[in-house]
Amino acid sequence: MRLIVVRHGETVDNVNRICQGQTQGKLTDLGVEQDRKLGLRFKNLHFDAVYSSDLKRAVDTAKEIIRFHKGLELNLDERIRERSYGPFEGQPYLSREKRNGPLEGVETDEQLIGRVKDFLDEIYHLHKEQTVLVVSHGGTKKAFLNIIHNKPISELHSWEGLKNTSVSDFTLNENGKHIVHIINCTSHLD
Numbered sequence: 296m297r298l299i300v301v302r303h304g305e306t307v308d309n310v311n312r313i314c315q316g317q318t319q320g321k322l323t324d325l326g327v328e329q330d331r332k333l334g335l336r337f338k339n340l341h342f343d344a345v346y347s348s349d350l351k352r353a354v355d356t357a358k359e360i361i362r363f364h365k366g367l368e369l370n371l372d373e374r375i376r377e378r379s380y381g382p383f384e385g386q387p388y389l390s391r392e393k394r395n396g397p398l399e400g401v402e403t404d405e406q407l408i409g410r411v412k413d414f415l416d417e418i419y420h421l422h423k424e425q426t427v428l429v430v431s432h433g434g435t436k437k438a439f440l441n442i443i444h445n446k447p448i449s450e451l452h453s454w455e456g457l458k459n460t461s462v463s464d465f466t467l468n469e470n471g472k473h474i475v476h477i478i479n480c481t482s483h484l485d
Contacts, residue, residue, distance in 0.1 A: 296467045297426040303356040304329040305459040316380035320352030329460040330359035336483035338363040343425035346370045357430040374414040377432035378402045404451045411438035433457045
């Protein structure tokens with residue numbers, strides 16, 4: 296399966312360094328422009344299926360891409376939502392250095408990776424020989440990268456700097472020897 300994973304466009308909360316988690320989010324003008332450019336990047340690429348987080352910021356990005364692909368259905372899946380940050384959603388980011396261990400009410404790394412792996416296993420079996428686009432979030436994209444690279448859960452946070460509308464492209468193989476074509480590419484924004 297060819298799997299292309301993208302992050303949604305820039306949001307107001309991204310700019311203001313506010314923890315969004317599973318809130319809907321609103322794209323900035325720049326985010327709308329990033330989505331437009333991403334849609335143009337994929338205009339002539341064939342997709343057999345498109346999946347998106349059900350959160351508005353990801354749905355808006357996915358809709359901009361599929362407008363060039365008439366008849367292609369948008370499949371929403373809550374398993375590829377951003378991590379739940381519980382009581383910290385809507386609050387300024389808390390740097391990792393200021394945290395003392397796990398935060399109460401926040402989805403764990405194991406839970407995040409577990410639901411993304413469940414999603415990935417399912418779509419692999421549905422679309423083994425096809426090209427699939429997934430529109431998601433920064434934290435969720437880290438989980439995809441961790442799973443595809445077969446890294447331990449402890450390395451989830453090593454995937455830093457995943458930019459808005461960045462593209463990561465893989466060929467997934469049944470034997471687990473996946474091919475990485477690109478990670479975090481934003482050439483469409485140049």
